[in-house]
Amino acid sequence: MSTVLDKSAVKLDQAHQDIHVRRYKPRIGAIVENIDLGRPLSDDNRRTLNQALVDHGVLFIREQTLTPEQHVGFAKIFGNPIRKNIYLPAVAGFPEIEVIAHSDKTQSGGTDNWHVDVSWQHQPPKATVLHAQEIPEGGGGDTIWTSSTGVYDLLDPDLARYFEKLYAVNTFFASPKKQHLSDLLSGYDSPDGKSETVEESLARVRDAAQKFPPIEVPVIKTHPQNGRKLVFVNEGHTSHLLGVSKTASQSLLNYLYDLIKTPEVQARFEWKAGDVAIWDNRQVQHYAARDYGSARRRIHRVTLEHDGVF
Numbered sequence: 001m002s003t004v005l006d007k008s009a010v011k012l013d014q015a016h017q018d019i020h021v022r023r024y025k026p027r028i029g030a031i032v033e034n035i036d037l038g039r040p041l042s043d044d045n046r047r048t049l050n051q052a053l054v055d056h057g058v059l060f061i062r063e064q065t066l067t068p069e070q071h072v073g074f075a076k077i078f079g080n081p082i083r084k085n086i087y088l089p090a091v092a093g094f095p096e097i098e099v100i101a102h103s104d105k106t107q108s109g110g111t112d113n114w115h116v117d118v119s120w121q122h123q124p125p126k127a128t129v130l131h132a133q134e135i136p137e138g139g140g141g142d143t144i145w146t147s148s149t150g151v152y153d154l155l156d157p158d159l160a161r162y163f164e165k166l167y168a169v170n171t172f173f174a175s176p177k178k179q180h181l182s183d184l185l186s187g188y189d190s191p192d193g194k195s196e197t198v199e200e201s202l203a204r205v206r207d208a209a210q211k212f213p214p215i216e217v218p219v220i221k222t223h224p225q226n227g228r229k230l231v232f233v234n235e236g237h238t239s240h241l242l243g244v245s246k247t248a249s250q251s252l253l254n255y256l257y258d259l260i261k262t263p264e265v266q267a268r269f270e271w272k273a274g275d276v277a278i279w280d281n282r283q284v285q286h287y288a289a290r291d292y293g294s295a296r297r298r299i300h301r302v303t304l305e306h307d308g309v310f
């Protein structure tokens, strides 16, 4: 064997980490342990992580010290980073990393809505990789994920068959909670540090509404990798069901929303600075608890582009 080949074999060994995937909750989530995202990962490690994401829907990795470059590099294991929300500030020199920041200026009152990110567009993002920078000192700001496949499994089979024939309308404007809409566009520190007037925020909302008209989506979809059926409607973006009365639409959606809020299909994560969470945006919904008042909470987010199969 040549010296060159010997060297490459050593290099491969050094890149491999003996990572361990441990189930977090019975129906959703896993903790990845014995992993250092600051060091290289082997092809085998990358396959393990991708498979774990398909199997568990959301992955948690505690206490990682990561540069923005390492954050983006790690996210690339799961897909192609894209800048999804141009209204959020980016990390200097890293346009792919949006900063989700709440401070005393921006207030974090009210409540969130359960949602699939950007499900008001066809082909929503495939996945998201968060890295916590600053977590409220007094606690709070947990994120909760629910398994959309787990929700489907809770349905009575006859009802599931009925829902499989239905379509819903998803829209940027669906949220019944105005707080959510205003937060979505104007509740954060603005990219240039200037605060925006209410009129400017509304103008942006109107622009977005024109650019992204309501879309029709199936109530039940199938995950392209694990083949499991899932409930795709969500409180944040679904306005109504098609082909049924307004009353029936609201009742049926409320029934599904109740299932989405069922603890048995959820995973709640208490953040510490440095923690990383990766979720498959196609098979989970999420909710960020706004229970930390004016405390600071800052998270870096890399969003991964859809791959055209969902």
Ligand SMILES: [Fe+2]
Pocket (backbone or CB within 6 Å): 115, 116, 117, 286
């Ligand atoms: Fe979200």
